[in-house]
Amino acid sequence: MSIITANRTTLDDNGLFPSNEVMLDLKSLKKVYPTPKGDYVVLEDLNLQIRKEEFVTIIGHSGCGKTTMLSMIAGLNDISGGNISVLGKHIKGPGPDRGVIFQSPSLMPWMTALQNVLLGVNQVFPDATKAQRNDIAKYYLQKVGLEDAFNKRASELSQGMQQRVGIARAFAIKPKVLLLDEPFGMLDSLTRGELQDILIEIWNKEKITAVMITHDVDEAIFLADRVVMMTSGPKAKIGDILNIDFERPRTRKSVLEHDDYYKYRKHLIDFLEH
Amino acid sequence: MKQSITLDKITKFMGFEFLRTLKLIFTGKIEKEDFRNFLRKVVVPLASMLLFIGLWHMGSQALYNTEATYKIEKALTEQGQEAADAMEACIASGAVKCQPNTLPSPAQVWASFNTLLDDHFAIRADKQAFAEKTAALNAKRIAEGKDAITYTGRPSFVDQILTSIKTVFAGFLLALLIAVPIGIVIGLSKTLRSSVNWLIQIFKPVSPVVWLLLVFMIVKTLTKDSNSDSAFIISFISVGLCSMWATLVNTAMGVSSVDKDYINVAKVLKLGTFQKVFKVILPSALPLIFTGLRITLSVSWMVLIAIELLAQSPGLGSFVWEEFQNGAIDSNSKIIVAMFIIGGIGFLLDRIMLTVQNMISFNKNDGI
Ligand SMILES: Nc1ncnc2c1ncn2[C@@H]1O[C@H](COP(=O)(O)OP(=O)(O)O)[C@@H](O)[C@H]1O
Ligand SMILES: [Mg+2]
Numbered sequence: 294m295s296i297i298t299a300n301r302t303t304l305d306d307n308g309l310f311p312s313n314e315v316m317l318d319l320k321s322l323k324k325v326y327p328t329p330k331g332d333y334v335v336l337e338d339l340n341l342q343i344r345k346e347e348f349v350t351i352i353g354h355s356g357c358g359k360t361t362m363l364s365m366i367a368g369l370n371d372i373s374g375g376n377i378s379v380l381g382k383h384i385k386g387p388g389p390d391r392g393v394i395f396q397s398p399s400l401m402p403w404m405t406a407l408q409n410v411l412l413g414v415n416q417v418f419p420d421a422t423k424a425q426r427n428d429i430a431k432y433y434l435q436k437v438g439l440e441d442a443f444n445k446r447a448s449e450l451s452q453g454m455q456q457r458v459g460i461a462r463a464f465a466i467k468p469k470v471l472l473l474d475e476p477f478g479m480l481d482s483l484t485r486g487e488l489q490d491i492l493i494e495i496w497n498k499e500k501i502t503a504v505m506i507t508h509d510v511d512e513a514i515f516l517a518d519r520v521v522m523m524t525s526g527p528k529a530k531i532g533d534i535l536n537i538d539f540e541r542p543r544t545r546k547s548v549l550e551h552d553d554y555y556k557y558r559k560h561l562i563d564f565l566e567h
Numbered sequence: 568m569k570q571s572i573t574l575d576k577i578t579k580f581m582g583f584e585f586l587r588t589l590k591l592i593f594t595g596k597i598e599k600e601d602f603r604n605f606l607r608k609v610v611v612p613l614a615s616m617l618l619f620i621g622l623w624h625m626g627s628q629a630l631y632n633t634e635a636t637y638k639i640e641k642a643l644t645e646q647g648q649e650a651a652d653a654m655e656a657c658i659a660s661g662a663v664k665c666q667p668n669t670l671p672s673p674a675q676v677w678a679s680f681n682t683l684l685d686d687h688f689a690i691r692a693d694k695q696a697f698a699e700k701t702a703a704l705n706a707k708r709i710a711e712g713k714d715a716i717t718y719t720g721r722p723s724f725v726d727q728i729l730t731s732i733k734t735v736f737a738g739f740l741l742a743l744l745i746a747v748p749i750g751i752v753i754g755l756s757k758t759l760r761s762s763v764n765w766l767i768q769i770f771k772p773v774s775p776v777v778w779l780l781l782v783f784m785i786v787k788t789l790t791k792d793s794n795s796d797s798a799f800i801i802s803f804i805s806v807g808l809c810s811m812w813a814t815l816v817n818t819a820m821g822v823s824s825v826d827k828d829y830i831n832v833a834k835v836l837k838l839g840t841f842q843k844v845f846k847v848i849l850p851s852a853l854p855l856i857f858t859g860l861r862i863t864l865s866v867s868w869m870v871l872i873a874i875e876l877l878a879q880s881p882g883l884g885s886f887v888w889e890e891f892q893n894g895a896i897d898s899n900s901k902i903i904v905a906m907f908i909i910g911g912i913g914f915l916l917d918r919i920m921l922t923v924q925n926m927i928s929f930n931k932n933d934g935i
Contacts, residue, residue, distance in 0.1 A: 367835060368834075369831055369835070386834075387831075387837070388835070388837055391835070392835065393831070395832075399829065399831070401832075401847065401850065403850045403851070403853070404850075413836050416838060417836075
């Protein structure tokens with residue numbers, strides 16, 4: 294099994310990308326959870342490089358440590374060993390350079406959609422005028438199709454609409470890396486499709502490096518430049534990486550009709566069933 | 568889009584939905600499916616109310632008869648047949664001096680209620696007359712730098728109610744001003760929380776009586792040479808101290824148990840402490856804080872009566888106590904009137920808190 298099947302021309306002698314192309318670099322990452330029955334090593338010697346403007350999806354069995362890895366990148370979970378760097382600099386704790394879209398929308402239910410987005414925008418653009426910040430927030434809410442719901446309270450919105458606000462909030466703070474943990478996992482398949490389209494449309498424009506966990510193989514292929522497969526825990530690491538060479542912008546139809554689609558799909562399912 | 572607050576919404580908020588149903592009936596807008604609602608929300612409560620009054624009436628009748636029989640028999644064994652006949656005739660005549668002293672009937676309570684109202688209007692008229700009479704004199708006294716002459720007559724029942732409400736609000740405000748800030752501070756710090764926990768656990772169950780005595784010891788000394796109303800001060804401080812614990816505990820709990828997702832959002836956005844507290848933690852703790860405040864208000868009202876009674880401070884509590892000691896023929900029914908008023912006001916206060924709570928918090932609470 295080839296560990297990295299990425300485009301050979303961009304790799305150096307050690308099988309790594311040239312450092313000026315790398316946005317996110319996980320080196321020998323380790324995570325240990327202390328439990329009553331002794332230490333539980335979730336991740337060990339995990340190496341992964343993600344290039345600038347790349348969209349990477351991560352699949353793996355439930356409980357293998359995907360959320361653990363993503364929350365470590367976000368800085369919300371301590372690193373037990375190894376390191377994580379963004380643009381060559383080791384991360385220290387959370388920060389708005391790494392935006393997160395959580396599985397549950399995690400909006401402040403007492404705030405309106407606009408206030409939720411502004412909460413981040415105000416923080417990241419303290420020098421902008423109030424009007425400018427409002428414009429930024431409204432722009433992204435429009436992008437996710439919520440132009441009629443600026444002043445609706447988050448608690449009044451449906452799950453799907455709330456997650457749209459979550460997307461707007463994440464993009465509006467213009468992070469270097471966007472981290473998504475099964476953001477559409479709780480939605481019905483119709484809404485999920487809609488939100489995938491919205492996400493990829495904004496992403497095509499902003500080209501923010503994105504790392505997204507999903508358990509949906511079709512979603513993984515449709516959105517990604519590369520699909521990263523994690524081995525089952527304990528001591529999970531990167532098992533395999535699959536390049537998705539579809540052109541962008543993609544449409545769902547063109548992807549489904551592409552000759553390679555079923556080849557990719559089979560590759561992923563074979564990995565998961567092993 | 569601001570939600571407009573209509574009368575319908577307010578009545579629904581306050582749990583008076585049957586008012587809406589009544590309105591539908593009177594405006595002729597009732598539909599078939601509303602009829603069941605009408606039965607459930609209007610007819611059944613009314614019927615149970617009538618049943619209650621009926622049972623009460625029968626009960627008081629039975630108690631009256633028992634007491635009367637006892638009186639007659641006592642007269643018979645102690646003074647002979649003649650005295651017993653005289654007693655029986657006296658009771659039947661309804662004369663005040665020999666009425667059995669027992670649970671008053673609904674009709675007697677209603678009569679006492681009207682008496683108290685009449686008394687109130689009489690006193691009010693008296694007060695007004697007094698004010699008119701002394702207006703010129705008072706103006707002169709004030710011009711000369713002397714204190715005005717004030718009305719010193721007996722307070723009416725309604726005055727007592729107002730005093731009680733004033734005391735309870737002062738106590739509630741005190742509880743709010745002490746408990747909410749302290750609750751926030753100890754909610755934010757785990758260390759602080761465990762270090763003051765013993766104090767809260769010990770003081771929380773202390774009875775109103777003890778608080779009153781404690782406050783009395785302190786306030787008595789502090790107000791020795793001022794002419795402030797120390798009975799009022801003592802009772803409202805005691806009320807505040809008794810009732811603040813629910814708010815303190817709920818605020819601390821609300822602040823310390825904010826959803827982890829919200830905290831993560833605050834962390835990712837790197838919100839400062841001020842922003843984190845005021846934009847994330849407090850709003851999310853608000854429902855619990857209000858639950859605490861609601862409990863605090865009902866506890867305030869409940870302990871107020873006992874405290875007034877003990878502190879001899881004017882209000883419903885001392886009204887009840889005075890009537891009890893008075894032992895006049897209608898004292899018992901006046902006490903029952905006070906009981907209903909106390910219950911009714913307590914209910915109303917709770918509804919007001921529930922309304923405020925519903926308007927402020929983001930997950931709606933059904934009131935019970
Ligand atoms: N805080 C924690 N303490 C102990 N064990 C944990 C903790 N969080 C997660 N785990 C364990 O680590 C493993 C990986 O969890 P997670 O990263 O959530 O998996 P995934 O997101 O891939 O489903 C699971 O076995 C889980 O039980
Ligand atoms: Mg997970």
